[in-house]
Amino acid sequence: MYVKKRGKIFLLILLIVVVNTLTACSSSQESLEKILRIGVVGPESGGSAQLGQGQRKAVELAVNEINKNKLxxxxxxxAVFQDDEGNPTKSSSATNKLIQESKVNVIIASINSSSTLADMVVTERAGIPQITPGSTGASITEQGNEWIFRTAANDSFQADALVKYAKEDLGITKVATFTASDDYGQSGAKLLKNAIEKYGLELVANPTYNNGDKDFKPQLITIRDNGAQAIFMWGLYTEAALISNQSQQLGLDVQLFGASGMAAQKLIELGGDAAQGLILTQTFLPDADIPTVKEFVQKYKEKYNEDPIPHGAQAYDTVYIIANAVLKADSSEPEALRDAIRNTQGLELVTGNPTFNEQGDDIGKRLLITKIDGNKFTLIKAFETK
Known part of the structure; x- marks a missing residue:
């Protein structure tokens, strides 16, 4: 009886030793792997879901390609994903969760400018580099935050290009702005006002709206009665589509303009006939005759059976920038990654040749003025963002 008991104890001890040895070997093997964890935050549900979903798909495509080809x-x-629903509070919480629980080394976030402004407080405090491929609000890179980078086109570039085109190419002289009341919209309103003054146009009305509003007719009537020839919108695609429809219903004879925040197929679907001819800025067109664009679009369509959106193209480029940074730095340490991202050069990517200025803006992008023609966006004019 005693011998049997000793034998069982011996076997138990032996089993524990074997398990611990295997666990140690497994942990040692894992520690030998060079793994870079990328946290991705964006609105995969809510009013700007198409933008966040496009971002996720493009990130997954890029990660798989880079790993497969050892780039x-x-x-x-x-990549570890979190849905922020386009809500700044949820976005900040999601960013913190990725850093504290998932132990990510770099953050791709977010789409909505108000969310990015919340996220970057978290990443700056944690000392984690963050790149936003979707947020264009000018204030994001005006705060001296050394951890924030942007692969979207700064709104200041977009506002200037749109107003200049309206004045010099279309001969428009009297305009109105119609902007969302959030950080993104009000940043755009300020930049539009500056550009309008710069190019000598007359601003006859500047109403605002809240995200989620359904009735825009009171503001549109004010715009009409003040004799505006054009309306510059700054917001997301759902409200832009409603504004387009209600402008048509009221018989407004105006040219509609918009920024890249509304550059999604949903704008065309929801806006219908009323959105035809709407002019807006973006950094990507899927039918562009550029080799890098053609290759990306082909791979994206093969995987997802749809065209990528500009936010997806920018997110795709962002992953390649991160891959290049970790390759050059050969380190997942935050400061090394940040410095390698800042010194990015020599890459030929889908939306341009990324180069970051002192503020963290990518000034190597192609900025495109496009218009809705049928079921797609077509190119009118291209600008450099430098």
Whole structure:
């Protein structure tokens, strides 16, 4: 009886030793792998879901390509996603969760400018580099935050290009702005006002709206009665589509303009006939005759059976910038990654040749003025953002 009991104890001890040895080997093997964890925050549900979903798909495509072809050398990329619903509070919480629980080394976030402004407080405090491929609000890179970068086109570039085109190419002289009341919309309103003054146009009305509003007719009547020839909208695609429809219902004879925040297929679907001819800025067109664009679009369509959106193209480029940074730095340490991102050069990507200025803006982008023609966006004019 005693011998049997000793034998069982011996076997139990032996089993524990074997399990611990295997666990140690497994942990040692894992520690030898060079893994870079990328946290991705965006609105995969809510009013700007199409933008966040496009971002996620493009990130997944880029991560798989880079790992398959070992484009980051010995480093393997892993993406961890969080849905912020376009809500700044939820976005900040999601960013903190990725840093504290998922132990990510770099953050791709977010789409909505108000969300990015919340996120960047978290990443700056944690000392984690953050790149936003979708948020264009000018204030994002005006705060001296050394951890924030942007691969979307700064709103200041967009506002200037749109107003200049309206004046010099279309001969428009009297305009109105109609902007969302959030950080994104009000940043755009300020930049539009500056550009309108710069190019000598007359601003006859500047109403605002809240995201989620359904009735825009009171503001539109004011715009009509003040004799505006054009309306510059600054917001997202759902409200832009409603404004387009209600402008048509009221018989407004105006040219509609918009920024990249509304550059999604949903704008065309929801706006219908009323959105035809709407002019807006973006950094990507899927039918552009550019080799890098053609290759990206082909791969994206093969995987998802749809065209990528500009926010997706920018997110795709962002992952390649991160892969290049970890390859050059050969480190997942935050400061090394940040410095390598800042010194990005020599990449030929889908939306341009990324180069970051002192504020963290990518000034190597192609900024496109496009218009809705049928079921797609067509190119009118291209600008450099430098």
């Amino acid at each position: 980051a050398g010995e480093w393997k990329l892993e």
